[in-house]
Amino acid sequence: MxxxxxxxxxxxxxxxxxxxxxxxxxxxxxxxxxxxxxxxxxxxNPAASRLRSGRTGVIAFALPHLYQPYFGDVAERVIAEGERHGYTVVIEPTDALLARERAVLSGGRAQQVDGAILSPAALGVIDLQGLHVEGPVVLLGARLDDPPADQVVMDDRGASRTAVAHLLAAGRTRIAAVGTTQDGGSADEREAGYRDALTAAGVPVDPALLLDAPDWDRRSSGAAAAVRLLDSGAPFDAVFCFNDAMAFGVLRVLASRGLRVPEDVAVVGFDNTEQSRFSTPPLTSVDPGQEQIARTAVDLLVRRIEGRTGAPEVVVADHHLVVRESSGGPRTPVV
Amino acid sequence: MxxxxxxxxxxxxxxxxxxxxxxxxxxxxxxxxxxxxxxxxxxxNPAASRLRSGRTGVIAFALPHLYQPYFGDVAERVIAEGERHGYTVVIEPTDALLARERAVLSGGRAQQVDGAILSPAALGVIDLQGLHVEGPVVLLGARLDDPPADQVVMDDRGASRTAVAHLLAAGRTRIAAVGTTQDGGSADEREAGYRDALTAAGVPVDPALLLDAPDWDRRSSGAAAAVRLLDSGAPFDAVFCFNDAMAFGVLRVLASRGLRVPEDVAVVGFDNTEQSRFSTPPLTSVDPGQEQIARTAVDLLVRRIEGRTGAPEVVVADHHLVVRESSGGPRTPVV
DNA sequence: CCATCGGTTGACATCGTTGTAATCAACGAT
DNA sequence: ATCGTTGATTACAACGATGTCAACCGATGG
Missing domain, CATH: 1.10.260.40 (lambda repressor-like DNA-binding domains)
Known part of the structure; x- marks a missing residue:
């Protein structure tokens, strides 16, 4: 210099x-x-700048697993968004481990990063509620009543309502829900949206059509649920899955049992991951607005780092339904 | 202190x-x-250490896209492996852009990182051959004759040979290959392995069964190839795809045309991504040893950073075939 | 014509660590 | 008793940038 x-x-x-x-x-x-x-x-020389100014120019993005396409997708957008703001993003896979997620919130990376974005998996809503958070943090995921930090949330309930309303509009009335869990968070919200839509249409909620699946990460969860549903003998003409991964498992089981999608059973997923466009058949899915989530999360975090104070802000991302063949959408050209 | x-x-x-x-x-x-x-x-205080010692403790991992499960998977392993060695890994999505890949090799991140691992997509074999490389770098991917840096490569040819031999052993003789491109690299190697296996078995190579697909990233490439193959009228009883993504596209087209897998057509992919276990039907795929690749790449890089000198080392990763239902493997239980 | 003022620029110390080279104690050999 | 060695510890400076605050500039107003 x-x-x-x-x-x-x-x-x-x-x-x-x-x-x-x-x-x-x-x-x-x-x-x-x-x-x-x-x-x-x-x-x-960034090292010298950091030493003198105390700012690292680095933000951490903690997520359960990078190999899950949903997170890979969000991570890539967060990295790009960070760069736009002059920050380097470090991805930190938590492996859905409680201790690692806690470490993010308690400032474990203290001098290493200026702030962190956390997509919690092990930490439930109850854990997060009112938890003490060290340093600038933005939480992704389920909405909290008393958020300990800024949040970017999906409108789980509304999105779920939209998806189910779409199936009802297509004339389906025996709609199964795959992925219920009492987690006090996304699962409950999505179930609530499911109930909302049915109730609004005057369709009774049949408990036989509510299929538990605590582990959303695995297609096998969806597959197992589909097997249980089929074996129960309960009639159904549609399946709404609380994420795409489980929907793919469901598609596979339906195919192996000789049921046609969407003729016999309509299927809708949630996440609109890249693969949903290419499954057999292409999967109708709720797009939870990943682009907006990444953009907003980085924005909130950077503003916090750069001195914003005050109560946590909560931003609800926009969602929309992408209708494809699995729920009667037009046959998309193969290529 | x-x-x-x-x-x-x-x-x-x-x-x-x-x-x-x-x-x-x-x-x-x-x-x-x-x-x-x-x-x-x-x-x-890491900033002070860095300033004084000149070491950043950071390595970059440049890959085309994080949303591709194959890379997400490798990235996650590289991050873990880096941590084991005391290094922070920064993921840098190149978007398969030439300029960004070049920047990695020419030390664009000079003072920001101690070294980099590059998985090139835009840079072809010819570009890399003998290119000047700045600072410690490890290249992933296709084997080079005159590598400008340490390399961890897959045995594309051998792995491909294994896959096709498996199909031949199952009695298939009209085996299509999806994904040929004259790239002087992986595509050529995999094609060579395909030819090796056929020749060794005394089966002629039919040009009608060689299907071009320059863009491996998209399932639609595989889908398009399958459509061309079907429309050509050339008889075939198996398809070997040069990666899983294209295999999924092929599976989809076969299903939509009413062909049964594996009864009518056996399908084999390459990469053994997590999804291959859950496609319809589960996909037989070559596992190129991602775990080993990640581990070895970080190892080579760290040793280079910590002073190793001498000619570039080349490590060939082990591969093995994971046989699943799509090529006549046992019907795996759905759950 | 001089004091003052806002807008620019500069001298200096400092951030927290590590490399260099010097110091020191202990010990065996001469 | 002295000296060279070895091993452990320390004093000091330096890495390269930035915050603080003083100095400076030309222009304005009295």
Whole structure:
């Protein structure tokens, strides 16, 4: 930096001011400095900046697993969004372990990062409610009554309602729900949305059509649920799955039992992962607005890091239903 | 650190030596220092370490896209492996853009990272051959004759041979290959392995069964290839796809045309991604040894960073075939 | 013509750690 | 008793940037 300063005929501090985009540098001086920077091919040493300023320029994104396409997708968007704001994103797979998720909230990475985005898996709604959070944090996922930090949430209930209403509108009345769990969070909300839609249409809720699946990550959960449903003998003409992974498991079992989708059974998923476009048949799915979630989460976090104070903000992401063949959508061309 | 030094009755340098695990500290002194560290809850300031030592403790892993399950999987393993070695891993999605891949090799992140692992997508074999590489780098992917850096490669040809031999052993003789491209790399190698196996079995290679697909990332590539194959009228009883994504596209088209898998057509993929276990039917696939690739790549890189010199090392990962229902493997229980 | 003021620029100290080289104690050999 | 060695510890400076605050500039107003 000293070399640049000499080349530009100014002090190092002025060079620093130009590079940090501090106000109060005359346009002509700024230009002179930038020319010198270019000429010398000079680049800021981030380690020194960090030491002196105390800012790391790094944010952590903690998520259960990177190999799940939903999270891979969100992670990629978060990385891009972080870069736009001048931050490096470090992905931290928690493996859905309680201790790792706790570590994120209690500032385990203290001097390593300026803030963190957490997509909790092990930590339930009850754990999070009113928990103490260290440093700037944004939570993704289910809505909390008394959020300990900024949040970006999906409208689980509304989205679920939309999905089920779509099936009802298509004339289905025996609609199974796959993935119920009493988690006080997304599962409950999605179930509530399911009930809302049925009730609004005057269709009774049949407990035989509510299929538990505590582990949403595995297609086999969906497959197992479908097997239970078929074996129970309860008639059904549609299945609403609380995520795509389980929906793929359901599709597979239906196919193996010789049931046609959507003729015999309509299927709807939740997440609109990239694969849903390419399953057999293509899966109708709720798009929970991942792009918006990533963008908003980074935005909230960066603003918090850069000094925003006050009560936690909660942003509800927009959702919409993507109708494909599995629920009677148009046959999409194969290619 | 000064506080710790006082508490332990030593100099700051000794504290530093203990924490850096430098040799030449008496056991008793070391214990005293560690006790003081614990008591004060002291943690090294990484920014200062970096500034002084010039090491960032960060490695970059550049890959085309994180939302592709194959890469998500590898990335997760690389992150874990990096942590084991005391390094933070930063994922850098290149979006398969030439410029970004070049930037990795030319040390664009110079002061930001100690080294990088690159999984090239845009850079072809010809580009990489003998290219100048800045700083410690490990390349993943296709084997190069004159590698500019350490490499971890798959045995594309051998793995491909194994897959096709498996189909031949199952009595299939009209085996289509999906994904051929003249890329001078993986595609060519896999095609060569396909030819090897056929030739060894005395089965002629029919050009009508070689299906081009330049873009491996999209299932639609596989779907399009399947459509061309079916429309060509050429008889076939098996399809070997050069990756899983294309295999899923093929499965979908076969299903939509009423062909049964594996009864009418056996299908084999390549990558053994998590989804292959759950497709309809479950997909036989070549496992290219992702775990080993991640482990070896980090290992090579870390050793290079920590001073190893000499000619580039090349490690060939082990592969094995995972036989599932799509090629006549046992019907796996659905759950 | 001089004091003052807002806007720019600069000198200096400092962030927390580690590399270098010097110091020191202990010990066996001369 | 002295000296060279070895091993452990320490004093000191330096890594490269930025925050603080003082110095400076030209222009304005009295």
């Amino acid at each position: 000293a070399d640049v300063a000499v080349a530009a005929g100014v002090s190092v501090k002025t060079v620093s001011n130009v590079l940090a985009e501090h106000p109060g540098v005359r346009e002509e001086t700024r230009a002179r400095v930038l020319t010198a920077v270019d000429a010398l091919g000079y680049r800021l | 000064a506080d710790v030094a006082v508490a332990a009755g030593v100099s700051v340098k000794t504290v530093s030596n203990v924490l850096a695990e430098h040799p030449g500290v008496r056991e008793e002194t070391r214990a005293r220092v560690l006790t003081a560290v614990d008591a004060l809850g002291y943690r090294l």
